[in-house]
Amino acid sequence: xxxxxxxxxxxxxxxxxxxxxxxxxxxxxxxxxxxxxxxxxxxxxxxxxxxxxxxxxxxxxxxxxxxxxxxxxxxxxxxxxxxxxxxxxxxxxxxxxxxxxxxxxxxxxxxxxxxxxxxxxxxxxxxxxxxxxxxxxxxxxxxxxxxxxxxxxxxxxxxxxxxxxxxx
Amino acid sequence: xxxxxxxxxxxxxxxxxxxxxxxxxxxxxxxxxxxxxxxxxxxxxxxxxxxxxxxxxxxxxxxxxxxxxxxxxxxxxxxxxxxxxxxxxxxxxxxxxxxxxxxxxxxxxxxxxxxxxxxxxxxxxxxxxxxxxxxxxxxxxxxxxxxxxxxxxxxxxxxxxxxxxxxxxxxxxxxxxxxxxxxxxxxxxxxxxxxxxxxxxxxxxxxxxxxxxxxxxxxxxxxxxxxxxxxxxxxxxxxxxxxxxxxxxxxxxxxxxxxxxxxxxxxxxxxxxxxxxxxxxxxxxxxxxxxxxxxxxxxxxxxxxxxxxxxxxxxxxxxxxxxxxxxxxxxxxxxxxxxxxxxxxxxxxxxxxxxxxxxxxxxxxxxxxxxxxxxxxxxxxxxxxxxxxxxxxxxxxxxxxxxxxxxxxxxxxxxxxxxxxxxxxxxxxxxxxxxxxxxxxxxxxxxxxxxxxxxxxxxxxxxxxxxxxxxxxxxxxxxxxxxxxxxxxxxxxxxxxxxxxxxxxxxxxxxxxxxxxxxxxxxxxxxxxxxxxxxxxxxxxxxxxxxxxxxxxxxxxxxxxxxxxxxxxxxxxxxxxxxxxxxxxxxxxxxxxxxxxxxxxxxxxxxxxxxxxxxxxxxxxxxxxxxxxxxxxxxxxxxxxxxxxxxxxxxxxxxxxxxxxxxxxxxxxxxxxxxxxxxxxxxxxxxxxxxxxxxxxxxxxxxxxxxxxxxxxxxxxxxxxxxxxxxxxxxxxxxxxxxxxxxxxxxxxxxxxxxxxxxxxxxxxxxxxxxxxxxx
Ligand code: SF4
Numbered sequence: 001x002x003x004x005x006x007x008x009x010x011x012x013x014x015x016x017x018x019x020x021x022x023x024x025x026x027x028x029x030x031x032x033x034x035x036x037x038x039x040x041x042x043x044x045x046x047x048x049x050x051x052x053x054x055x056x057x058x059x060x061x062x063x064x065x066x067x068x069x070x071x072x073x074x075x076x077x078x079x080x081x082x083x084x085x086x087x088x089x090x091x092x093x094x095x096x097x098x099x100x101x102x103x104x105x106x107x108x109x110x111x112x113x114x115x116x117x118x119x120x121x122x123x124x125x126x127x128x129x130x131x132x133x134x135x136x137x138x139x140x141x142x143x144x145x146x147x148x149x150x151x152x153x154x155x156x157x158x159x160x161x162x163x164x165x166x167x168x
Numbered sequence: 169x170x171x172x173x174x175x176x177x178x179x180x181x182x183x184x185x186x187x188x189x190x191x192x193x194x195x196x197x198x199x200x201x202x203x204x205x206x207x208x209x210x211x212x213x214x215x216x217x218x219x220x221x222x223x224x225x226x227x228x229x230x231x232x233x234x235x236x237x238x239x240x241x242x243x244x245x246x247x248x249x250x251x252x253x254x255x256x257x258x259x260x261x262x263x264x265x266x267x268x269x270x271x272x273x274x275x276x277x278x279x280x281x282x283x284x285x286x287x288x289x290x291x292x293x294x295x296x297x298x299x300x301x302x303x304x305x306x307x308x309x310x311x312x313x314x315x316x317x318x319x320x321x322x323x324x325x326x327x328x329x330x331x332x333x334x335x336x337x338x339x340x341x342x343x344x345x346x347x348x349x350x351x352x353x354x355x356x357x358x359x360x361x362x363x364x365x366x367x368x369x370x371x372x373x374x375x376x377x378x379x380x381x382x383x384x385x386x387x388x389x390x391x392x393x394x395x396x397x398x399x400x401x402x403x404x405x406x407x408x409x410x411x412x413x414x415x416x417x418x419x420x421x422x423x424x425x426x427x428x429x430x431x432x433x434x435x436x437x438x439x440x441x442x443x444x445x446x447x448x449x450x451x452x453x454x455x456x457x458x459x460x461x462x463x464x465x466x467x468x469x470x471x472x473x474x475x476x477x478x479x480x481x482x483x484x485x486x487x488x489x490x491x492x493x494x495x496x497x498x499x500x501x502x503x504x505x506x507x508x509x510x511x512x513x514x515x516x517x518x519x520x521x522x523x524x525x526x527x528x529x530x531x532x533x534x535x536x537x538x539x540x541x542x543x544x545x546x547x548x549x550x551x552x553x554x555x556x557x558x559x560x561x562x563x564x565x566x567x568x569x570x571x572x573x574x575x576x577x578x579x580x581x582x583x584x585x586x587x588x589x590x591x592x593x594x595x596x597x598x599x600x601x602x603x604x605x606x607x608x609x610x611x612x613x614x615x616x617x618x619x620x621x622x623x624x625x626x627x628x629x630x631x632x633x634x635x636x637x638x639x640x641x642x643x644x645x646x647x648x649x650x651x652x653x654x655x656x657x658x659x660x661x662x663x664x665x666x667x668x669x670x671x672x673x674x675x676x677x678x679x680x681x682x683x684x685x686x687x688x689x690x691x692x693x694x695x696x697x698x699x700x701x702x703x704x705x706x707x708x709x710x711x712x713x714x715x716x717x718x719x720x721x722x723x724x725x726x727x728x729x730x731x732x733x734x735x736x737x738x739x740x741x742x743x744x745x746x747x748x749x750x751x752x753x754x755x756x757x758x759x760x761x762x763x764x765x766x767x768x769x770x771x772x773x774x775x776x777x778x779x780x781x782x783x784x785x786x787x788x789x790x791x792x793x794x795x796x797x798x799x800x801x802x803x804x805x806x807x808x809x810x811x812x813x814x815x816x817x818x819x820x821x822x823x824x825x826x827x828x829x830x831x832x833x834x835x836x837x838x839x840x841x842x843x844x845x846x847x848x849x850x851x852x853x854x855x856x857x858x859x860x861x862x863x864x865x866x867x868x869x870x871x872x873x874x875x876x877x878x879x880x881x882x883x884x885x886x887x888x889x890x891x892x893x894x895x896x897x898x899x900x901x902x903x904x905x906x907x908x909x910x911x912x913x914x915x916x917x918x919x920x921x922x923x924x925x926x927x928x929x930x931x932x933x934x935x936x937x938x939x940x941x942x943x944x
Contacts, residue, residue: 059452089440133437142385146299147343148323156385
């Protein structure tokens with residue numbers, strides 16, 4: 001495993017986020033193990049992986065989105081140090097699918113990992129220039145302390161799983 | 169005056185009892201989190217970068233506004249620049265069009281403008297979706313903290329509130345239950361809303377991007393779910409581009425809550441490509457992004473005027489992380505409902521409320537600098553603990569001092585004025601508060617007190633005199649007054665035979681006495697002189713007393729400046745300034761203190777040292793201030809330097825394992841000088857425990873003031889509890905398990921002595937060779 005991937009996995013561990021590292025060939029099994037139905041998703045633009053054939057509604061209806069247990073989206077980058085993933089506001093609806101269901105399954109190409117925040121802002125600048133200028137750096141699960149103690153799962157997901165594609 | 173005072177004191181007492189315990193737990197939790205999180209990064213570098221970014225952005229503000237306007241319009245959104253609250257509300261209502269419902273994520277700026285009230289008046293149903301804001305909306309209360317607005321409410325109080333309002337089938341009890349209920353309730357509102365409103369933590373001008381930092385995910389949801397997104401942001405939120413974002417991301421969550429990074433840092437360049445969504449539709453999502461609308465409302469409301477104001481300008485660098493509140497001992501105990509204005513809370517609220525009018529609701533004062541409305545700024549005692557906490561290095565106490573000064577000057581002269589001019593030779597306006605004026609001129613009063621001691625002490629302590637002091641000057645009768653000594657430190661110095669026949673080093677020291685050391689606690693001054701002489705350094709006592717700290721804390725800047733000028737003149741002959749810093753005392757951790765080639769200026773009182781090192785640059789010409797700062801030392805810092813440079817500590821009194829608890833003075837800690845005292849005490853064989861409390865609560869005159877006595881004692885009791893915890897068995901005073909209490913500041917000594925029933929001493933009194941190994 002690359003150092004970046006190892007750092008990333010450690011950071012996810014620290015956040016209580018489960019991650020699976022797999023090759024494109026192993027993706028269907030990894031996905032099946034991570035998804036709890038009903039599930040919704042957005043198309044994965046990564047070579048050799050797809051949600052076709054999985055029990056995931058792509059694209060979902062608003063009602064499917066609202067009632068889904070799991071939402072699967074690609075993420076376009078990750079910050080190894082913090083375990084953050086980059087959810088992009090694609091026309092396919094990643095932002096909605098990563099936000100509404102209780103569990104977000106993020107699919108990440110290992111080669112898209114960067115080390116820290118400084119690298120991430122460099123990386124974001126390039127993408128901004130290419131017109132891909134809306135994204136969320138999401139770290140762990142949605143949380144609040146406003147009710148007197150830390151509670152996970154507020155307006156966003158209560159669980160996050162990351163599938164890292166080691167050969168992509 | 170007294171009715172006003174009484175109600176203020178009562179209010180503080182009520183808040184101490186009701187909201188105090190929850191506020192304290194939360195603020196101290198955030199504060200500890202910040203220390204831990206900042207320890208993982210190069211905080212100094214990041215804070216310097218963040219500061220530069222904000223300075224540059226505010227400098228270039230007009231240009232950035234034009235850039236963002238072009239960019240957002242090119243993206244398909246609109247931009248308006250609102251002059252004041254009324255104008256902003258008008259714009260907001262306009263872009264909301266015929267909407268019926270609006271969901272909001274947390275935004276202090278919209279609170280400043282009273283947006284909710286204005287929209288409600290137009291028939292728009294507004295729902296706050298940040299859970300803390302939602303609680304306050306249900307309770308109809310004002311925020312008590314910048315980032316955790318409902319921070320004063322416990323789980324039980326929120327449960328009672330929700331159960332009464334929503335009458336759920338099963339009564340709500342736990343944080344989990346309350347969160348789940350709020351999520352479902354608010355989720356429905358978000359799905360149905362016509363408009364989503366957010367603030368912005370930063371606005372990136374070159375791409376028209378909003379940076380929104382949240383943990384709950386509500387800002388994302390409000391921005392993406394309704395078709396129309398309205399973002400409301402003060403103009404100071406603009407930074408050039410994503411290139412400037414790195415340090416901000418690294419610092420914001422660490423400073424605010426002690427997280428490495430917030431859960432969601434959303435960088436949205438609206439209208440975004442996310443498909444629109446209609447929860448009543450059966451069609452799969454996708455497309456419709458062209459139906460998205462975006463409106464950016466930039467708000468001036470006094471900010472451009474602040475930008476032109478040399479002293480208030482810094483406020484605009486504020487990223488509203490709340491660290492200045494969390495690190496403030498007064499805030500930790502009483503919260504933002506006492507320490508805050510209409511909208512903003514904590515030390516920096518003074519800048520925001522003075523600059524943005526603070527009374528936006530009636531529209532009258534909006535946009536003008538109104539220092540008169542920020543009376544709460546007396547709760548800033550200048551302890552300076554927020555200065556190192558602030559991620560953009562804002563000198564929050566200075567802003568409070570400046571606004572206090574303007575309030576003093578704006579005060580109406582009262583009948584008592586003619587008396588003032590004879591007794592207190594200051595440069596302040598005649599109408600200012602009498603109590604402040606007395607404390608600000610403490611050196612004059614102390615001179616009179618010593619000259620007439622002990623009669624002055626008997627008189628001052630008589631019951632009628634105390635009643636008069638409380639009524640006339642607001643000095644709480646429950647405090648012991650300082651006892652002036654007939655023989656001052658300077659008198660003593662002039663009569664004694666110098667103790668160093670042949671110097672052991674090439675150094676010579678001038679002890680600069682503060683008012684208390686010269687007139688009241690003369691013994692600690694003598695101990696300092698004897699200690700330094702025992703180490704072979706000839707010492708003389710300066711013929712100037714005090715540094716202007718007293719008037720400075722009362723917001724009497726002109727008087728403080730005159731004092732600083734007099735001090736600079738008096739001390740100039742001692743400083744053999746060569747233009748370059750001379751030899752340096754270096755600490756093991758790499759920090760250093762520079763020394764001039766001439767005599768060294770040594771201070772027993774940390775608040776006077778901090779005055780010279782950290783405040784004189786605002787009062788004196790730069791070079792003069794720098795020379796004084798470079799030549800000045802806290803007495804234990806000086807001892808440390810001597811020992812590090814090979815001077816033999818043998819003549820000093822040693823600890824032989826004696827256990828003590830040391831409370832470093834707040835301003836001393838800010839200067840990083842607590843470590844020197846700990847190191848010296850450790851080296852001399854004392855077993856040193858230290859306290860964590862940010863401040864003792866006495867803070868010079870603060871604890872004497874009738875209005876603030878209860879708060880001062882509450883803060884002091886937290887510190888006293890730490891000392892007792894360190895004692896181990898600890899309840900009873902003076903039993904065998906009690907550790908000796910040592911404190912560097914006069915105020916800390918007084919407070920601890922009052923609250924612990926055992927005397928607190930200055931560390932230099934322990935080293936004093938005259939003390940002898942077993943004496944007290
Ligand atoms: S003044 Fe500094 S510490 Fe206080 S809220 Fe603003 S940025 Fe944070």
